[in-house]
Amino acid sequence: MATGLDRILEQIRADAEEKAAAEIAAAERDAEQTLARVAEEAEEKAAAMCAQSETQNADILAKAQSAAEFGRRRILLATKQGAIRDTVSAxxxxxxxxxxxxxxxxxxxxxxxxxADGEAQMRLNAKDLARMPRDFEAQLNAATPRGHITVSETPCDIADGFLLVYGGIDVNCTFDSLFEAEADALQDLAGSMLFR
Structure with missing residues (x-):
């Protein structure tokens, strides 16, 4: 089971790295073209103004290059952030x-x-209740020996994952909730996998 999940995560990582590399290469090409165009325009302006002052010309060129470099960094950052979001979504x-x-x-x-310790009820959505293995509740209680968990036969309005209900306390284990709770850590992890 861990092998299947590892393969999936490895495939996600490979797909994301490939996509990120292509997007970054495209962004770098665009940034280089922008830099070349801006530099060319700046050089033309500098040549026309050469009689006025060499100091002014150097200043104009430096500002144009700085603006182009800032634009390139902004494009690369946006591309990386998009790749990270795509990886987490995938x-x-x-x-x-x-x-x-x-x-x-x-x-x-x-x-x-x-x-947690004590009696709990696991609530699943209708789709998961229909496809749940027959011995799932037994597996569940074997895996969580600190208490007893009963799977509710009443479907819950969640997309996936489950809710654990201990009296009046719900422990939200839906995938959306888990991804939201770990959003920063997942983005850091995706970023480190994509942009080592």
Whole structure:
């Protein structure tokens, strides 16, 4: 199960690296063309004004190059941020569309990590209730020995993942909630994988 998830994460990483590299290369080409065009225009202006002052010409060229470099950095930053967002979004989509056995293995690991002592009820959406393995509740309780968890037969209005309900306290283990809670860490991780 971990192997399948590792393969998926490795594929996501490879796809994202390839996409990011292509986007960065395109952004760098655009930035270089912009830099060349701005530099050419600046040189033409400088030649026309040469009689006025060499100091003015150098200043104009330096400002144009600085503006072009700033534009290039801005384009590269926007491209990197877009690649990171795309990578996190692809990871979320891959997780959502896992085969049933891998999906429920992920739910078991989430339950292990988030279960507390005592009696709880796990609430799933209608789709997950319909495809849930027959022995899932037994697997769930074997994986979370600190308490007892019963899977509710009533569907919950969530996209994926689950809610653990301990009396009046809900532990939100939906994928959206987990991605939102770890947004900064996931962006840092995606950035480090894409732009080492």
């Amino acid at each position: 990871a979320r989509e891959r997780l959502h569309s896992l085969p049933d056995s891998e999906y429920f293995a992920v739910l078991l690991k989430l339950a292990q990590k988030n279960a």
